[in-house]
Amino acid sequence: MTGTGNSVKPKERTKAKQRYLRRKKERRKNKPKTGAKSANADAESGDEDEHSGPEENVEDIHPAKDLPIENGDEVKEKRPKKRRKVVEEESKDVEMMVAEDVEHGDSVMESQQPARVLTPQAALPSFPLPALPHAPSKSVLAMQGLDQALVDAEIVDPETMLPIPDGEGDGGTMLSEKMRKRLKDLGITELFAVQTRLLPFLLPQDPFKRALYQPYDPPRDICVSAPTGSGKTLAYVLPIIEILSSRIITRLRALIVLPTRDLVTQVRETFEALGKGRGLQIGTATGQQSFSHEQSQLVADRSSNLKGGSSKVDVLICTPGRLMDHLHGTPNFSLQHLRFLVIDEADRLLAQSFQDWLIQVLAATRPPPKAASDQASYSPMAKSSLSFPDAVAPAFLHTLPYPVIPTFPTETRESSCQKLLFSATLTRDPGKIAALELRNAKYFVIQESKKEGVLDVVMEKFSMPSTLTEHMIVCESSQKPLMFFHLVHAHKVTNALVFTKSAESTTRLVRLFDFFEKARARHAMAGSVQQIVVHAYSSDLPAGERKTILEKFRAQEIQILVCSDLISRGIDISHVSHVVSYDVPVDMRKYVHRVGRTARAGRAGDAWTLVEEQEARYFKGILRDADHLEKVKRIRVGEKELSPLVPFYETALGQLKEAYTR
Known part of the structure; x- marks a missing residue:
């Protein structure tokens, strides 16, 4: 359509649009016509076809040859830049017109494919959304890896009191009459909860259980968790004095390890006050005095090589650093006769290495392994390397240079050392507990009975004085x-x-x-x-x-x-x-x-x-x-x-x- 004068020249159709219009016209001719609806459709198509121009064969159209003529000159075939631009415009037009047909319900492939009946598909199966598993409670996590002895700990009510009786009967305290009288003189008339439970355990009625040496049936170790100020010091001082009072020869039989020098001084004062008249020798090693002076106070003989050791004290109260100095640098300083090893404020001492003091102390209390060559190398005519007879602990008899005939051939001798651990915040680390090498340990927890038992100690729910x-x-x-x-x-x-x-x-x-x-x-x-x-x-x-x-x-x-x-x-x-x-x-x-x-x-x-x-x-x-x-x-x-x-x-x-x- 052309116009003259002020008429507006219509936009020239591209080749792609012309092809699309021809295809659309053919499709509508092939569609079945029904009533007025078909007539209206034909009328609309007729109006659109007025501008469709002359018909062309679709198969003869070539994208490179059938380009429009500009100014009477034929466009050359090889013009890649302009061709790319034209192709992009044609593709945009085609996309736009296809979208229009979809809106009117027309399909490009309608004339080429038969009508299909769509059947509703079954719904896809639904699956539950992923969810995190239920996390274990804090109590369950706290109990993992713990020693069963700690789980089965005995709970002691802090309100428990036991009066110290006068006269002959001990009233369940298991203390001698001499000790009960001494406590009365010091103004102590009753025992606190931790003392009432520990004294019967550490002071059994059986005299064999109170012996200084028990190589075939050693005593059980003890761990105590009790609030500060509950009387833990008195709980181990009393049994040590009662049992060591039967000793005849002075040997190092009780070792108390404490974290500070001031605490060493306080515990020594307690030992001296309660052990007055018992003849026990109390010593300290804290580094406040020179090393040689401490050596002279602790060891009687430093010139001879004594397998049984030598000691001037029955009880040694020390800090771990100074203990290591004497263990390595003092001749004849031996721990083989230990009956008690007390670790007070255990959580703090176990958290600090001090040259791996705990490992070395435990090794010094255990007898060395018996080598097979010890008996073979013995000769009746061989002279002993000892200058005079030496007394060793029963568990260390195999270290002597002559054979020992065992009393019980089927049993082995063990160290008689009993480990006692005390703290207000006892460690719950399974690794640290295992490092203690506890022997059939018994745990005591001093806390209110209304709480959840040992779980409060494990989860560090500390108890305070009421x-x-x-x-x-x-x-x-x-x-x-x-x-x-x-x-x-x-x-x-x-x-x-x-x-x-x-x-x-x-x-x-x-x-x-x-x-x-x-x-x-x-x-x-x-x-x-x-x-x-x-x-x-x-x-x-x-x-x-x-x-x-x-x-x-x-x-x-x-x-x-x-x-x-x-x-x-x-x-x-x-x-x-x-x-x-x-x-x-x-x-x-x-x-x-x-x-x-x-x-x-x-x-x-x-x-x-x-x-x-x-x-x-x-x-x-x-x-x-x-x-x-x-x-x-x-x-x-x-x-x-x-x-x-x-x-x-x-x-x-x-x-x-x-x-x-x-």
Whole structure:
């Protein structure tokens, strides 16, 4: 169609569109016509065909030859760039027109294929969505890999008490009359829960079970988990004194390993007080004295080679590092006669290697394997290498240079050493328990009977003394010293132990408190304010000075002792009524041992923890994991309560700054 004048020239159809229109016309001619609907369809197709142009044979169309003529010249066949553009336009047009036909219900292949009847297909089977399996509970995971003896532990109610009777009967304590009288003289009238259960176990009525040597039927080992201040020290001191009192020759028969020197001193005082008049020799090895001096105190003969060893002490109380020094460097220092091996604060000692002290100590208590060549090399005429007769333990008889005729040929001799482990937070690591080489171990757990049994110990749900009251104060970092001063004066926190994270923090807090007290005393009227005495106690101080400070604190000449975690384990100071964690403990075990310095032996006590705002979430998480958060009461302190102390605090801060900038 053409026009003249202002008429608009229609868009020229491409070859592809022309072919498509011809095919569409042929399809509609071949379709059966029914009524008016077919007539309307033909009319529409007729209108569309007015512009279809002359007919062409589809088979004669060649994509390269049948290109449009421009300006009367034929387009060359080989024009790849323009050809690519044209093909792209044609393909777009075809796609657009096919989409239009689909909307009108027309199908391109309708004329070529017969009509098909679609049948509904069956639905695909449905499968459940993947889901994670049910995870085991914490209790199940905690029990995996544990020693069966720990699972079958005996639970002892902490409220159990046993009075010490007067007269001839022991009243179930299994203690001799002499020991009962000694306890009465010291003011001890009843036994605590851990003592009431352990004494009958360690002091059986059978005299053969109390023997110093039991090579064919050695005693069972013991592991005890009990809260701090429950009397664990007395639970092993009493049986050791009772059994070793029957000894005739002095041999090293009891070894007590402790983590700190101060605890060694405390346990020695307990042995000396309870063993008075028994003739037992008590020795210590902590490194506070020279090595040669300790050797002279422990070993009687260092010049001869004695297979049975030599000893001046019946009981040795030591730290693991110094023990290793004597085991390797002191001649005739032998552990073959040991009847008791006590590991107090076992969780801490097992976590620290100290030159693999545990492996070496256990090896020294076991008899060496008997070599086949020992008997073959014996000659009746051979001279002994010993200068004089030597006594060895029954389990070590095969080490002598002459044959020993066995009493029971079918049985082997074993070490008579009985291992006793004590801790408020006893280890639950199966690997560490296996390293102890426990022999038919018996576990005792001191906790409330209403709890879930040994599972609480395994999952580290620690038990606290019932007389302990716990508090928590959340404050800003800059206000923590001021909050501590408020505790001291508002809540009468004296006779207190204050724990910091390091020796440096201990020294700084003590100096700041001294400046604060002096500023407060100057402001008040003369004599109206009694200054509180505070002193530092840390590992930076020499041993002699630490001992003096501890004695003054026991005598209440010092009201507050600021210390690191050096004395958080085992130290028993009866008048301590408050424990303040100035710095948050790193874990629940540290917290347990800190607060355990008060509320001991049935006495009341308070524990305070100062928590910085950025530490609150972490500290609460520690308590929550141990199911202990609800027992710690949070106390809020407002600005109104702190304002009277602010002027003295600012003065003390200025003086501390001057002291450190000099």
